[in-house]
Amino acid sequence: MLEKRTPIAVGEAVKRVMQYATEGKVEQVDITESYGRYVAEDIAADQDVPAFDRSPYDGFAIRAIDSAAASAENPVAFEVVGTIGAGFVFDELVEPGQAVRIMTGAPIPAGCDAVVMLELTKGYEADGKTYMTIKRAFSAGTNISYRGEDVKQGAVLVKKGTYINPGVSALLATFGYAQVPVFVKPVIGVIATGSELLEPHEVLAPGKIRNSNAYMMLAQIERAGATAKYYGKLSDDLAVCIEAVKKAMAEVDCLITTGGVSVGDFDYLPAIYEAIGADVLFNKVAQRPGSVTTVAQCDGQLLFGLSGNPSACYVGFELYTKPLIKAALGSQAPHLRREKATLGVDFKKPNPFTRFVRSTVTVTDGKLVATPSGFDKSSAVSSLADANAFIVLPGGTRGYEAGMQIDVLLLEDTNGSAWPWDNIVPSYR
Numbered sequence: 001m002l003e004k005r006t007p008i009a010v011g012e013a014v015k016r017v018m019q020y021a022t023e024g025k026v027e028q029v030d031i032t033e034s035y036g037r038y039v040a041e042d043i044a045a046d047q048d049v050p051a052f053d054r055s056p057y058d059g060f061a062i063r064a065i066d067s068a069a070a071s072a073e074n075p076v077a078f079e080v081v082g083t084i085g086a087g088f089v090f091d092e093l094v095e096p097g098q099a100v101r102i103m104t105g106a107p108i109p110a111g112c113d114a115v116v117m118l119e120l121t122k123g124y125e126a127d128g129k130t131y132m133t134i135k136r137a138f139s140a141g142t143n144i145s146y147r148g149e150d151v152k153q154g155a156v157l158v159k160k161g162t163y164i165n166p167g168v169s170a171l172l173a174t175f176g177y178a179q180v181p182v183f184v185k186p187v188i189g190v191i192a193t194g195s196e197l198l199e200p201h202e203v204l205a206p207g208k209i210r211n212s213n214a215y216m217m218l219a220q221i222e223r224a225g226a227t228a229k230y231y232g233k234l235s236d237d238l239a240v241c242i243e244a245v246k247k248a249m250a251e252v253d254c255l256i257t258t259g260g261v262s263v264g265d266f267d268y269l270p271a272i273y274e275a276i277g278a279d280v281l282f283n284k285v286a287q288r289p290g291s292v293t294t295v296a297q298c299d300g301q302l303l304f305g306l307s308g309n310p311s312a313c314y315v316g317f318e319l320y321t322k323p324l325i326k327a328a329l330g331s332q333a334p335h336l337r338r339e340k341a342t343l344g345v346d347f348k349k350p351n352p353f354t355r356f357v358r359s360t361v362t363v364t365d366g367k368l369v370a371t372p373s374g375f376d377k378s379s380a381v382s383s384l385a386d387a388n389a390f391i392v393l394p395g396g397t398r399g400y401e402a403g404m405q406i407d408v409l410l411l412e413d414t415n416g417s418a419w420p421w422d423n424i425v426p427s428y429r
C-alpha cells in the first residue's frame with residue numbers, strides 16, 4: 001500500500017535538521033588562503049592603530065606655539081632640522097623655531113604638535129641652513145593622526161564565525177595574523193540519481209536529460225562555504241545506489257542525493273534509507289517547491305534527499321542544507337537572510353503550502369522590490385539563473401498583488417538571519 005506522508009511546517013523541518021548542527025573543527029591557514037573562509041575565533045586588537053601619532057600629509061612638523069604670530073604680512077620662518085619619511089623616527093627633540101620635513105605616515109617628532117601641508121609653506125636657504133616660512137598660525141593638533149584613532153587596543157573587531165571579506169583580510173594583516181584560524185570546511189557529498197541522466201559532455205538521446213542538479217549543488221555548496229565532493233550519477237538500481245550511498249557516507253560530513261524521493265516505482269531513496277538503517281526526520285514539507293524534501297540521519301550523520309526537480313532541489317538545499325553548513329562554520333545567523341520587500345507583480349496562484357518563489361530582488365528608489373525570476377514550476381531550471389532571492393508567500397492565501405509587502409530570503413548574502421521563519425503560517429492540504 002502506498003505510504004501516506006504527512007507534511008510538516010517549514011519551521012519544524014528546519015528545527016529537526018538543526019538539532020544535528022555542530023560547530024566544525026578549527027584549522028590554521030595562510031592569510032593568502034583565507035579569503036572567503038570563516039574566522040574561528042574573535043579577532044581582538046592587540047595594539048592601537050595607528051600605533052603612534054603620525055602625519056596625514058607631506059609637509060612640516062612644527063611646534064604650533066611657534067606659529068602663533070604668523071600672518072600674510074608677517075610670515076614666520078622655521079629652521080628645517082631634518083627630514084623623515086614613513087618608516088623612520090626623528091630621534092631628537094625639536095626646539096623652538098625648528099621644523100622637521102615630514103612625509104605622510106611618518107611619526108610626529110618629539111616636541112611637535114602640528115603638521116603644515118607642504119603647499120602652505122615656502123622654502124629657502126640662508127647661511128648654509130634650510131628654512132621654510134608659513135603665513136598663518138596653526139593650533140596644536142592640526143593635521144595629526146593620533147595613536148589609536150582608528151582602533152583602540154582591546155577592541156573586538158571581527159567576531160568568530162565572520163566571513164572573511166577583503167576588509168577582514170586587511171584587519172587580519174594589521175594584527176599580525178600570518179596564519180588565520182578558520183573553521184574547517186565541511187565536506188558535502190553529492191550523488192545524482194536517475195536512469196534518465198546524462199552528464200554535460202554527453203549527447204542527448206530520446207527520453208534522456210542532462211544532469212543539472214549535481215552541478216548546481218556543487219556551486220551551492222561552494223557558495224555556502226563548504227567543500228563539495230561529487231560521486232557521480234547513478235541509474236535507478238537499488239543495490240548499486242545502496243553501495244554508493246554507504247561508500248560516500250564514509251567519506252563526507254553529510255550527503256546529498258537528488259531525485260528518487262517521491263512515490264514513483266524507481267524512487268529508491270526511501271528503500272535506501274531503510275537498507276542502511278537511517279532514521280527519516282521528515283519526508284514531506286508544507287512548501288512549494290520541494291514538498292518531497294526528505295532528511296534522514298544515520299548515527300548523527302545527515303542525509304539530504306532532495307527532489308529531482310531542479311527548482312525543488314535548489315530550494316531544499318538553501319532552506320535545509322545551507323544552515324547546517326553555516327552552523328559548522330560558526331555562524332550565529334545560519335539561515336538565509338530575511339528582508340522585507342515590495343512584490344513587483346501580481347502573484348495570483350493560490351496555494352495551501354508556503355511558496356518559495358525564485359526571484360530577482362532589485363533596489364528601486366531605495367527600496368527592495370522582488371519579482372519572480374521566471375518559469376515558476378518545481379521542474380524549472382530557467383528561473384534559477386537570475387534568482388538572487390526567494391519570495392516567501394505563506395500558504396493558505398488566495399494569491400498576492402503587486403505592491404504588497406512580502407518577505408524575501410536573500411541568496412547571495414554572507415551574513416544570514418538567526419531565525420527567519422517564525423511568522424510563516426503553516427498550511428496543510
Ligand SMILES: Nc1nc2c(c(=O)[nH]1)N[C@H]1C(S)=C(S)[C@@H](COP(=O)(O)OP(=O)(O)OC[C@H]3O[C@@H](n4cnc5c(N)ncnc54)[C@H](O)[C@@H]3O)O[C@H]1N2
Nearest residue numbers: 192194211212213214259260261262267292307308309312
Ligand atoms: N504521485 C505523485 N507523484 C509525484 C509527487 C507526489 O506527491 N505524488 N510529487 C511530485 C513532486 S512535488 C516532485 S518535486 C517530484 C519529486 O521527484 P523525485 O524527487 O522522486 O525525483 P525524480 O522522480 O527522480 O525526478 C523528478 C524530475 O526531476 C528530473 N531530474 C532528476 N534528477 C535530475 C538532475 N540531476 N538534474 C536535472 N533534472 C533531474 C527528472 O528527470 C524528473 O523529471 O515528484 C512529483 N511526483
Ligand code: MOO
Nearest residue numbers: 290291292312378
Ligand atoms: O516537491 Mo515538489 O517541488 O513540491 O514540486
Ligand SMILES: [Mg+2]
Nearest residue numbers: 260262264267
Ligand atoms: Mg520520482
